[in-house]
Amino acid sequence: MQGIGTDFQELTSYTRRNVGGRSLDWSKKPPTFKRYEAPRIPLATPEIEGGMPVWKAMQRRRSHRDFSEDSISSETLSQLIWATQGVTAVAGDTLFRTAPSAGGLFPIETYLVINRVEKLESGLYHLFLPEWELEFLSPGNYGVPLAQAALDQGMMAQAAVDFVWTAVIPRSAWKYEQRAYRYIYLDAAHICQNLYLACEAFGLGCCAVGAFFDSEANQLIGVDGNEETVIYMAAIGKKQ
Numbered sequence: 001m002q003g004i005g006t007d008f009q010e011l012t013s014y015t016r017r018n019v020g021g022r023s024l025d026w027s028k029k030p031p032t033f034k035r036y037e038a039p040r041i042p043l044a045t046p047e048i049e050g051g052m053p054v055w056k057a058m059q060r061r062r063s064h065r066d067f068s069e070d071s072i073s074s075e076t077l078s079q080l081i082w083a084t085q086g087v088t089a090v091a092g093d094t095l096f097r098t099a100p101s102a103g104g105l106f107p108i109e110t111y112l113v114i115n116r117v118e119k120l121e122s123g124l125y126h127l128f129l130p131e132w133e134l135e136f137l138s139p140g141n142y143g144v145p146l147a148q149a150a151l152d153q154g155m156m157a158q159a160a161v162d163f164v165w166t167a168v169i170p171r172s173a174w175k176y177e178q179r180a181y182r183y184i185y186l187d188a189a190h191i192c193q194n195l196y197l198a199c200e201a202f203g204l205g206c207c208a209v210g211a212f213f214d215s216e217a218n219q220l221i222g223v224d225g226n227e228e229t230v231i232y233m234a235a236i237g238k239k240q
């Protein structure tokens, strides 16, 4: 088998000869956070006591694609966001989170397409983690165009909320160069698994989505597809 994937795997391999010996240019380290000029909505304080045992959540986890028309509460949404990116330790400028990240570089940004969440207008939002708040980027029905961008997977429009994860490539490439792409995808997978388990703990349905028309998804979210690009999504709602 030969192709761009196998070439990538080979060209980004660490070997005993090519690893090490490089020093990082700290003056060129890209910013860790992206902040939009937009109305800000504080998130609820996370509840970290009680709830479903993690073993049970893992045992029950399944992908669900049929959602009811019910809304979810904004407190539940805050809790789901916390499961994906909640800050659990601080060291200098680094905010350590519920999900691990290669080199502690945290290249993944979280956008939300809110269709039916109590107290929140429908539209596109972005998580600004340092202040534990959402930035309201744009009102409107983003669920339908997101579903179209996701190869017409209707569940994205039916969901109460969709998570859309982008990667800010230079954040990771600054250290790992082209190998950064490996780590970026792994980072996103950790985040999504936490979301699956948190949804299960609330009895909510969740489905990961990796199938989408890249340029349509990037355009909808408003990222350039080069320095920042959509890499993964998930649809969430009450199970039907």
Ligand SMILES: Cc1cc2nc3c(=O)[nH]c(=O)nc-3n(C[C@H](O)[C@H](O)[C@H](O)COP(=O)(O)O)c2cc1C
Pocket (backbone or CB within 6 Å): 061, 062, 063, 064, 065, 153, 207, 208, 209, 210, 211, 212
């Ligand atoms: C990287 C990745 C991408 C996926 N993309 C989609 C998708 O686009 N649409 C979909 O319906 N399910 C998607 N899934 C869900 C898988 O189909 C599902 O995890 C698999 O069938 C196993 O079922 P389970 O999650 O219920 O264990 C994706 C899962 C992963 C891990």
